[in-house]
Structures are given as C-alpha cells and as structure tokens.
C-alpha cells in the first residue's frame with residue numbers, strides 16, 4: 001500500500017506519499033524498511049528519542065507531535081500522535097471482523113468478553129475474544145501479555161482473525177488501553193460498562209480520572225449509531241449513562257435497576273443459580289451453571305452485548321444455560337482430603353475480593369479460608385483495602401505473595417496486613433500459604449485462593465532482572481490435596 005493512499009484515507013495531507021508501506025511499529029527495534037513508526041512519549045521512555053534510529057532502520061514516515069524532529073522520513077504531525085497512528089494503522093490492517101464489541105469496567109471484563117464469545121458461538125457465529133486470557137477462538141488461546149494489546153498487535157490480530165473467517169470479536173478495553181488509544185480505528189458496534197471500583201490509582205491520579213479514561217469507550221470508541229450496554233447496579237452506573245446520553249448512543253440497561261434486561265430474582269442452587277429476568281415484557285427463567293452474583297452480572301451483560309450485536313434474543317438466553325466456566329474465575333481447582341473445595345479466583349481489587357467471598361459464602365456452612373496477596377509495582381493504596389475486604393468476609397485469612405515485581409515482598413505483605421487488624425496470618429511463600437490453608441480446611445469449609453486466577457507465573461524483579469517463576473494456583477492447589 002502506498003503511503004499517500006493511507007494518509008489520504010485517514011484524512012491527512014498525502015504529499016511525498018510514493019513510498020510503499022510494509023508495516024507499522026511503535027518500538028524502533030521492530031522497524032523494517034517501509035514501516036510507519038509511531039513515536040510517543042511514554043511512562044518510561046520518550047519514543048521521540050528513537051526517531052533517528054527508526055529512520056535509519058527504514059521508516060518511511062514517523063507519526064509524532066508537531067515539535068518532534070523528523071529528518072529523512074515523512075513527519076505525520078499530530079497533537080495526539082497515538083490517535084493519528086491508530087487511524088493510519090486501521091487503513092493498513094484490513095479486513096477486520098464485521099462485528100466488534102468492547103467491554104470496560106474495573107472487574108468482569110475478561111469474564112464478559114469470554115461469555116460473549118461463547119454465546120455467539122452457540123448461536124452459530126465464528127467468534128473470538130481478545131483480553132487478559134489472550135486471543136481466544138473456538139480452537140485456541142494465544143497470550144499477548146497485556147489485557148488490551150498495543151495498537152499494532154491489536155489490529156494485526158483483528159486482520160488475522162478476519163482472514164481465518166472470524167466474524168464476531170469481543171475485546172477488553174482496559175483503562176490503560178483506552179487512555180493510550182490502543183484499540184482505535186475499528187467500527188465498534190457496542191460497548192459495555194460493568195462496574196467501577198478502586199484499582200490502578202498508581203496510573204490514574206483520581207477515581208474521576210480513572211472513570212474518565214474508561215468513558216472514552218462511550219465518548220469516542222463505540223460508533224455513532226452504536227449501543228451501550230450498562231450494568232445498572234453499580235455506584236457509577238448513573239454517571240456512565242450520562243456519557244451514553246451525551247453521545248446519543250442507544251442504551252441497553254441491565255440488572256436489578258435495568259429496564260431492558262431486568263434481573264428480578266436470583267436463587268443459588270448447588271452448582272449454579274437460577275435467574276429470573278424480564279426482557280421485552282416477557283419473564284424468563286435461566287439456569288446458569290455458574291455460582292455468584294458477579295457471574296450472573298457478567299452473564300447478563302454478555303447477553304446484552306450479543307443482543308445489541310444482532311444475535312437472536314431467544315438463542316442468547318438459551319445459551320446462558322450452557323455457559324462454560326471462565327478460566328481462573330471461581331474455578332473449583334481441587335477438593336481436599338476432608339472434602340473441602342478449593343476455589344481459585346482472579347480477584348485482585350478490594351471490590352473483587354468482596355464479590356468472590358460473597359459468591360462462595362452461601363456454599364459453606366463452615367469456615368471460609370482466604371489466601372491472597374497484592375501485586376508489586378501497582379496501586380499501593382489498594383493493599384490495606386484488600387486486606388480489609390478479605391478479613392471482613394473470611395474466617396481465616398493468609399496473606400501471601402502475588403507478583404512482587406520490583407518491590408520487596410515483605411513490604412507489600414505489611415501494607416496488606418495493615419488492613420487486617422491483626423486477624424490475618426502471614427506466609428510469604430505462596431505454595432506454603434496455599435498448603436497451609438488446605439491443610440487447615442475441614443469438611444464444611446471452603447478455601448479461596450485469590451489474585452492470580454489463570455496466571456502461569458510469579459513475576460519477580462524488574463527491568464532486565466525480571467524473572468517469571470512458573471506458578472499456577474490451580475495446579476498447586478491440586479498438588480497440595482494429593
């Protein structure tokens with residue numbers, strides 16, 4: 001494709017556009033002859049420092065702020081270079097799947113995109129999801145390392161999926177991803193908001209900033225004629241609806257406070273729950289094979305997205321009864337010798353810990369034993385709050401390590417313990433902590449191992465010294481019960 005054609009299609013002046021474009025890169029080490037290089041100021045580096053090297057490596061154009069120095073290649077100048085880069089890349093990475101929806105919120109994004117993929121598949125569509133679990137199709141799941149991959153990985157995956165025949169994709173829009181324009185340039189027909197609670201306040205200055213980043217989904221990313229699916233039973237739902245109205249999107253509201261998919265009643269059963277809902281004036285009963293209020297919420301938001309994307313509502317509600325569990329989300333990993341089940345859950349925020357505990361509580365007449373830790377080089381202020389949430393809902397809490405990254409794990413544990421009022425035990429080694437909880441659990445008890453879910457490693461160290469030590473909560477729980 002010619003540079004001029006790409007520039008013109010994206011609304012930029014197309015002079016000096018004879019060069020052939022062979023690809024896009026945001027890291028100068030990935031530039032090859034014919035690449036368009038995006039030079040962005042980041043949190044650790046300023047991409048503009050690598051422009052000269054990128055040009056030397058063959059970049060034909062550089063997307064950068066107007067003040068940046070570009071010699072020997074076309075300077076595509078824009079005050080918002082990440083957005084301009086996304087617009088250009090979207091012209092290059094074609095075709096893309098015809099139906100694309102996105103999910104934002106603090107908790108529930110992975111579950112919701114994965115359930116949406118499953119619903120579409122059961123309704124006969126060729127579907128995929130992109131998020132924390134990677135790029136997932138009916139056949140495989142390939143990790144990208146981030147929840148919302150960088151724009152080049154994102155768009156090239158979209159094209160790859162479309163070429164494989166995938167027509168429907170649901171992706172996770174993290175607040176980092178939204179604020180860094182990592183997922184622009186596609187027609188996004190519907191977007192969902194699940195909830196907002198404390199996380200990532202190391203990156204966003206305040207909760208209002210964090211919310212504003214998430215709301216880019218409704219303010220800009222979802223297309224003009226698109227639908228916003230909003231979980232209404234969250235403190236922030238009302239404000240999300242204000243963004244939906246301001247933009248003029250169609251609203252599909254879900255939850256006890258929802259009017260489109262209204263949750264009338266929820267009754268836990270032994271292996272799942274029965275949901276009574278009303279949709280378009282008609283009452284329906286759904287036997288959801290998953291436990292916990294939070295999984296019911298995610299399932300209904302997924303149903304909303306599938307309906308918003310044009311899938312037949314009867315097929316959608318029918319599919320809810322056949323949903324498969326999502327990896328690492330209240331996954332029953334093992335049963336100990338006394339008969340106590342051990343659940344693994346990805347709860348890594350105060351709110352998620354509370355939700356996971358609330359999900360398990362009705363399923364035990366004995367004690368609930370929680371093992372968890374907090375990640376290093378991430379929002380430090382959430383640590384005591386996670387401690388408080390765990391101690392308020394559990395009978396025994398063991399505080400352990402979870403991806404200390406570049407921090408001293410003892411400091412992280414101390415910050416978590418500060419919220420525990422002296423009620424928690426501290427065992428740094430995660431395997432030993434899990435083993436202790438499992439050894440402690442009697443027949444009527446439940447063990448919850450929170451924080452890592454599907455993760456396959458313990459991340460230790462930072463920068464060049466980073467190491468990922470193999471660690472899988474589910475596998476370790478199994479090893480501790482045999």
Ligand SMILES: CC(=O)N[C@H]1[C@@H](OP(=O)(O)OP(=O)(O)OC[C@H]2O[C@@H](n3ccc(=O)[nH]c3=O)[C@H](O)[C@@H]2O)O[C@H](CO)[C@@H](O)[C@@H]1O[C@H](C)C(=O)N[C@@H](C)C(=O)N[C@H](CCC(=O)O)C(=O)O
Pocket residue numbers: 026027028029038039040041042043044045046047048050145146147148149150151174175176177180203
């Ligand atoms: C804070 C953050 O989000 N950082 C991400 C961001 O980095 P950045 O733009 O700040 O980049 P930087 O490292 O300062 O470098 C600036 C620019 O120079 C370029 N560069 C840099 C070095 C070099 O030698 N050459 C070069 O060209 C970089 O490619 C970049 O474009 O963009 C990079 C490329 O896409 C990401 O790899 C990086 O993720 C880091 C590793 C990360 O840990 N991110 C986490 C916090 C994250 O994004 N998490 C979210 C949320 C998960 C959730 O919701 O819970 C996610 O979506 O996964």
Ligand SMILES: Nc1ncnc2c1ncn2[C@@H]1O[C@H](COP(=O)(O)OP(=O)(O)OP(=O)(O)O)[C@@H](O)[C@H]1O
Pocket residue numbers: 105106107108109110111112132147172194195294295297298328329330345346347348351352353355356453
């Ligand atoms: N709707 C919800 N409300 C409250 N908590 C939830 C909800 N959905 C999930 N959770 C909790 O959050 C954890 C993570 O869920 P999930 O992976 O679906 O969220 P996510 O938004 O993708 O997280 P991440 O920010 O890491 O990508 C779950 O294991 C559960 O403990």
Ligand SMILES: N[C@H](CCC[C@H](N)C(=O)O)C(=O)O
Pocket residue numbers: 147348374375376378402403451452455
């Ligand atoms: N996407 C989240 C995952 C957190 C999972 C937890 N295990 C941790 O490392 O804190 C983050 O990057 O903040």
Ligand SMILES: [Mg+2]
Pocket residue numbers: 109110111131132133147172
């Ligand atoms: Mg996720």
